[in-house]
Amino acid sequence: MQVDLRQSWWIRDVEIPTRLVLAPMAGVSVQAFRRQGRRYGAGLVCSEMVSCAGLEHKNERTLGYLRVARDEHPLAIQIFGSEPRVMAEAARMVVAAGADIVDINFGCPVRKVTKTGAGATLLDDADRACAIVEAVAEAAGVPVSVKMRRGLDDGSRTCLSVGPRLVDAGAATLTLHPRSARQMYTGEADHSLTAALVDLVDVPVIASGDITSRARAQAVLATTGAAAVMVGRGAQGNPWVLREIVDGNPDGPSREEVAAELIVFVRETVRELGERRASGFLKKFYGWYLGRGRFPKPFKQELVQLESTEEVVTRLFAAAPGAAELVEQLEAELPDPADEILLDSMPISIYGGG
Numbered sequence: 001m002q003v004d005l006r007q008s009w010w011i012r013d014v015e016i017p018t019r020l021v022l023a024p025m026a027g028v029s030v031q032a033f034r035r036q037g038r039r040y041g042a043g044l045v046c047s048e049m050v051s052c053a054g055l056e057h058k059n060e061r062t063l064g065y066l067r068v069a070r071d072e073h074p075l076a077i078q079i080f081g082s083e084p085r086v087m088a089e090a091a092r093m094v095v096a097a098g099a100d101i102v103d104i105n106f107g108c109p110v111r112k113v114t115k116t117g118a119g120a121t122l123l124d125d126a127d128r129a130c131a132i133v134e135a136v137a138e139a140a141g142v143p144v145s146v147k148m149r150r151g152l153d154d155g156s157r158t159c160l161s162v163g164p165r166l167v168d169a170g171a172a173t174l175t176l177h178p179r180s181a182r183q184m185y186t187g188e189a190d191h192s193l194t195a196a197l198v199d200l201v202d203v204p205v206i207a208s209g210d211i212t213s214r215a216r217a218q219a220v221l222a223t224t225g226a227a228a229v230m231v232g233r234g235a236q237g238n239p240w241v242l243r244e245i246v247d248g249n250p251d252g253p254s255r256e257e258v259a260a261e262l263i264v265f266v267r268e269t270v271r272e273l274g275e276r277r278a279s280g281f282l283k284k285f286y287g288w289y290l291g292r293g294r295f296p297k298p299f300k301q302e303l304v305q306l307e308s309t310e311e312v313v314t315r316l317f318a319a320a321p322g323a324a325e326l327v328e329q330l331e332a333e334l335p336d337p338a339d340e341i342l343l344d345s346m347p348i349s350i351y352g353g354g
C-alpha cells in the first residue's frame with residue numbers, strides 16, 4: 001500500500017501539512033535546522049528539549065531556545081522536567097514564545113536528565129507522568145504531545161501501558177521511538193510496538209526511529225497505521241532526504257546546493273548563537289554536509305580547523321563559486337528577524353543585538 005506523505009493531518013486544531021516530522025535533537029535542532037526542514041517538506045518541526053527548570057530560573061541560554069520565526073510554523077517546542085507545576089509554567093512560556101504544540105520529553109535516556117527524575121525515567125512512574133501531562137495540558141491552551149521510548153529496559157513494553165494513560169491525561173499525540181532507554185541508539189527501533197500503540201489509542205501516533213528513506217517511511221506508515229514518520233539522524237546535514245521521503249525525488253544535491261545550504265546554515269546559526277558558540281557547534285555539521293562523497297575528505301578537515309565561520313564561508317564559496325546565486329535566493333526568502341516574538345522577560349543579549 002502506497003501512503004501519500006503529502007497528505008495533511010491534524011493534531012487537534014493544528015493542521016500538519018505533510019506526514020513527515022523533523023525530530024527534536026539536542027545540539028542539532030537550532031532554528032536554521034528547523035526552518036530548513038520545513039522548506040524540504042517536514043510538516044512539523046520541533047525544538048530540542050528545553051529544561052523547565054532553566055525556564056523557571058530564566059537562564060539566559062535556556063531562554064535562547066525560545067526563538068521562533070515566522071517560517072517555522074507549525075512548530076512544537078519540547079520541554080523536560082519532573083515537577084508538574086514547573087512544567088505547566090514552562091508550557092505557558094513556550095506557548096507565549098509561539099509554540100503551536102507543547103511536546104513533553106519522556107524519552108531522554110541521558111543520565112544528566114534521568115537522574116533528575118525527568119526524561120525516560122518517567123515511563124516507570126506513570127502517575128507522575130500523567131500528572132505532568134494533565135498540568136501541562138491545562139496550562140498550555142494548545143495541543144500537548146508526548147515523545148517516549150518503549151521503556152527503560154531492553155524488551156520493555158511499558159509504552160503500551162503508559163501510552164493510553166497519557167492520552168487519558170490529555171496528550172493529543174504520542175511519538176514513539178521504540179528503543180529502550182538502555183539501548184540509547186544501538187540495535188533497531190522495533191516498530192511492531194508502534195503498531196500495537198496505534199491500536200490502543202485514538203490519537204495520532206508518530207513513528208520515530210531508523211527512518212532514512214522513502215521506502216522505509218512508506219513501509220512503517222503502512223504496517224503501523226501511524227499518522228506520520230519522524231526523521232532525526234538521517235536529516236543531519238542532509239535535508240535532501242526529507243524531499244526524497246515526501247516526494248520521492250531521488251535527485252541528490254549538486255555541490256553548489258550543498259555549499260549554499262551549508263553557508264546559509266552557518267550564517268543563520270551565527271545569528272542565533274553568536275560567533276563564539278556557533279563556531280564550535282557547527283563543526284559536526286561540516287562532516288555531515290560534506291561527507292557522503294560530496295566533497296573530498298581533506299576539505300572537511302580543513303574547514304574544521306579554520307578559526308572563524310567567516311573563513312569557512314569564504315572557503316565554501318571558493319570551492320563552489322556557483323553557490324553564490326543560490327545563497328542569495330535562499331537569504332531573500334528568510335523572514336525579517338524583527339518578526340520573531342520577543343518575550344518581555346528575555347534579556348536583549350539573546351538576540352545578539354540584531
Ligand SMILES: Cc1cc2nc3c(=O)[nH]c(=O)nc-3n(C[C@H](O)[C@H](O)[C@H](O)COP(=O)(O)O)c2cc1C
Pocket residue numbers: 023024025026027028047048049078105107108147177208209210211230231232233234
Ligand atoms: C543528537 C541527538 C539528540 C537528540 N535529542 C533529542 C531531544 O532533545 N528530544 C527528544 O525527544 N529526542 C531526542 N533525540 C531522539 C530523536 O528525536 C529520535 O527519536 C531518535 O534519534 C530516533 O530517530 P532517528 O533514527 O531518525 O534518528 C535525539 C537524538 C539524537 C541523535
